[in-house]
Amino acid sequence: MTLTERRAQLLSLIIGEYVDTAMPVGSDAIVRRFDLPFSSATIRNEMARLEDEGYITHPHTSAGRVPADKGYRYYVEALMQERDLPxxxxxxxxxxxxxxxxxxxxxxxxxxxxxxxxxxxxxxxxxPRTPESHLKRLELVGIQDGAALLVIVLQQARVKQQVLIFPEPMDQDQLTAIANHLNAAFRGHTADEIRGSQAQLTQMEWHVANAIREIMSASDRGGYDxxxxxxxxxxxxxxxxxxxxxxxxxxxxxxxxxxxxxxxxxxxxxxxxxxxxxxxxxxxxxxxxxxxxxxxxxxxxxxxxxxxxxxxxxxxxxxxxxxxxxxxxxxxxxxxxxxxxxxx
Amino acid sequence: MTLTERRAQLLSLIIGEYVDTAMPVGSDAIVRRFDLPFSSATIRNEMARLEDEGYITHPHTSAGRVPADKGYRYYVEALMQERDLPxxxxxxxxxxxxxxxxxxxxxxxxxxxxxxxxxxxxxxxxxPRTPESHLKRLELVGIQDGAALLVIVLQQARVKQQVLIFPEPMDQDQLTAIANHLNAAFRGHTADEIRGSQAQLTQMEWHVANAIREIMSASDRGGYDxxxxxxxxxxxxxxxxxxxxxxxxxxxxxxxxxxxxxxxxxxxxxxxxxxxxxxxxxxxxxxxxxxxxxxxxxxxxxxxxxxxxxxxxxxxxxxxxxxxxxxxxxxxxxxxxxxxxxxx
DNA sequence: GTTAGCACTCGTGACTGGAGAGTGCTAATT
DNA sequence: AATTAGCACTCTCCAGTCACGAGTGCTAAC
The missing domain is CATH 3.30.450.40 (GAF domain)
Known part of the structure; x- marks a missing residue:
């Protein structure tokens, strides 16, 4: 499936020219443009072969050639030299x-x-995302009677936040207590691990832990979203x-x-x-x-x-x-x- | 500068029709479309007047009329009735x-x-942005020897984060100490207020406070960006x-x-x-x-x-x-x- | 294997003419 | 005085025609 040297050269020229101009390239044009040591007729023959093999095509009879997917593929694979950026x-x-x-x-x-x-x-x-997130630290900051801002830090410096509504008013001390306890309990844990030990918590803690777990799972699932x-x-x-x-x-x-x-x-x-x-x-x-x-x-x-x-x-x-x-x-x-x- | 009743009506119809169809609307078309009790000739006269006064225009001689900016303006101001959404x-x-x-x-x-x-x-x-942000809480989480993640919470539940590089290694206890101190010192303060009392801090604290101040100022400036x-x-x-x-x-x-x-x-x-x-x-x-x-x-x-x-x-x-x-x-x-x- | 020559194919751009939509004006009507 | 019918006129749009040029593919000669 490999091309003769000359055909490969030609393909390369066609691609180069077409990429630059966005216009179908004709046999004559290419001979003149690059001073090829062949006549346009020879080039036409070669082009016909390249076309037979699917490397280039014809928009219509009397137009020049345009690279086909296969041509680009060959180019990328074999012809192109990847040079370092200037x-x-x-x-x-x-x-x-x-x-x-x-x-x-x-x-x-x-x-x-x-x-x-x-x-x-x-x-x-x-x-970027991490394979599975581990909780590093959480913080609860009251913003209103029944609402607090939950901020969690995952490993590798990912920060997530969410407003949490509590069924009853909470003051900052209560929030801090919850945060401290959960920090101690869950530091370094994954979402699954949190789910496992969630049962032993007080109702409010459970509520918070749940939110954390959801955020972490969403982040794990989410990824490239x-x-x-x-x-x-x-x-x-x-x-x-x-x-x-x-x-x-x-x-x-x-x-x-x-x-x-x-x-x-x-x-x-x-x-x-x-x-x-x-x-x-x-x-x-x-x-x-x-x-x-x-x-x-x-x-x-x-x-x-x-x-x-x-x-x-x-x-x-x-x-x-x-x-x-x-x-x-x-x-x-x-x-x-x-x-x-x-x-x- | 107010239009006669009939001309206003007509303008309204023209705008309605043009908004729907995106095509210049002709005198004849509009008469037939709305069964007006006038002939197209009358409408033509009226249109000519509307055009003289700048409410509508002509893409070219033999095309229908198209509303001009002034026409839309009049419509929005006086003609259109704003009805509640269904x-x-x-x-x-x-x-x-x-x-x-x-x-x-x-x-x-x-x-x-x-x-x-x-x-x-x-x-x-x-x-959305706030007029001037007040610091609510800050947190430092170590992520590497010389680096920590700074998370700050501003009032109204805005959370900002930044990775901070320290000139020397810091352990989590040191970081927590700094955070505690700064929390106590700056809670509720604005960027300017922080700048004011920054002088009395240790070198490391100063470093952190500076970052906070910058983030807050950026957030205050930023706004609608x-x-x-x-x-x-x-x-x-x-x-x-x-x-x-x-x-x-x-x-x-x-x-x-x-x-x-x-x-x-x-x-x-x-x-x-x-x-x-x-x-x-x-x-x-x-x-x-x-x-x-x-x-x-x-x-x-x-x-x-x-x-x-x-x-x-x-x-x-x-x-x-x-x-x-x-x-x-x-x-x-x-x-x-x-x-x-x-x-x- | 290469090339010159030539007939053939198509797309493009310029030009044409006719149809249709719409205007603006004038004169007649209400 | 307002409205309308009538009509000439203008302009766009579209389809058709034509010539041109770029390019091909084939054949026959080198």
């Missing part, structure tokens, strides 16, 4: 990154924006969207925030960047798009995923390098703050 | 609302989505976007999350819904859109703003009612959890 680009990205804010949400959001800008496509970054999407406009600006209904189709898919369903995070190979091209995507609506995905974080520990979404006509090499680089940065940041030693 | 609609909205989640962010986000769906346009809802935007697709689907560059223009404006600059939140009259029509918007890019804005929350206390953005061709009456209703719901929710009594 160091000034890296520098720029690092710089944008270090403006990251205080809160986790904020810098995940920022990373999506940075990635989207760098690759000129849409980017999705999920919040929440993700930031940025740069939709980058994609929509591309020339393939001459007609506006295509834009709407894509928007329809992307705007339902349920990105996780859309983008095959489960395909992520633990160790690097994965590329899904066109029809390789499960979702029908994504058949004209490619997705470049990478996990980030500490393997086996806190981790998340990030992806770039764009038309199949995409600068794969550059995109892959960028995703790899930014995923690396994110991993570093996570490791710095929340490394395994901090699990306690 | 109770089943209210019910649906209430229902969607009560699925709101645990965290403040989450239900602000949800409200934007609900609003966008209800009015079939884009919706922006800012996070953060907002949720939903339903862009609703707008883009409208027939006025036959051509895709108009879509991109709008997206360009909306996607820069800096919604606050875009939408004149400062125009909000404290007590109700404000409408900005077409060129009344400051931003040039918004000259073809209308914005319906309302504050929500507790006047003088915690509050935010919400807005609907859509083409000037908009169901003003329904939109205004919906915004009013949802703003009311949000206010209720805020009041329930965080009313003045909870200020402590």
């Amino acid at each position: 160091s000034e680009v890296k520098q720029t990205i690092r710089h944008q990154f270090h403006q990251a804010g205080r809160e986790e949400d904020e810098w995940v959001h920022l990373s999506a924006a940075v990635l989207a800008r760098a690759v000129e496509n849409a980017a999705v970054v999920t919040l 929440e993700a930031y999407l940025e740069g939709v406009r980058n994609v929509l600006q591309k020339p393939e969207f001459g007609t506006s209904d295509k834009m709407l189709n894509l928007l329809e898919v992307l705007e339902q925030r349920n990105l996780t369903k859309l983008i095959p995070f489960r395909e992520i190979s633990a160790d690097g960047v994965t590329v899904m091209i066109g029809a390789e995507n499960e979702e029908d609506a994504m058949h004209d798009y490619s997705v470049v995905i990478s996990p980030y974080g500490v393997p086996g520990g806190i981790s998340g995923a990030m992806a770039v979404v764009g038309p199949t006509r995409m600068r794969y090499s550059q995109t892959i390098s960028t995703v790899r680089f930014i995923a690396g940065l994110m991993s570093e940041m996570l490791a710095t703050y929340y490394d395994e030693g901090a699990r306690e | 109770s089943e609609v209210k019910q649906t909205i209430r229902h969607q609302f009560h699925q709101a989640g645990r965290e403040e962010d989450e239900w602000v986000h949800l409200s934007a989505a609900v609003l966008a769906r209800a009015v079939e346009n884009a919706a922006v809802v800012t996070l 953060e907002a949720y935007l939903e339903g862009v697709r609703n707008v883009l689907q409208k027939p006025e976007f036959g051509t895709s560059d108009k879509m991109l223009n709008l997206l360009e404006v909306l996607e820069q999350r800096n919604l606050t600059k875009l939408i004149p939140f400062r125009e909000i009259s404290a007590d109700g819904v404000t409408v900005m029509i077409g060129a009344e918007n400051e931003e040039d890019a918004m000259h073809d859109y209308s914005v319906v804005i309302s504050p929500y929350g507790v006047p003088g206390g915690i509050s935010g703003a919400m807005a609907v953005v859509g083409p000037t061709r908009m169901r003003y009456s329904q939109t205004i009612s919906t915004v009013r209703f949802i703003a009311g719901l949000m206010s209720e929710m805020l009041a329930t959890y965080y009313d003045e009594g909870a200020r402590e």
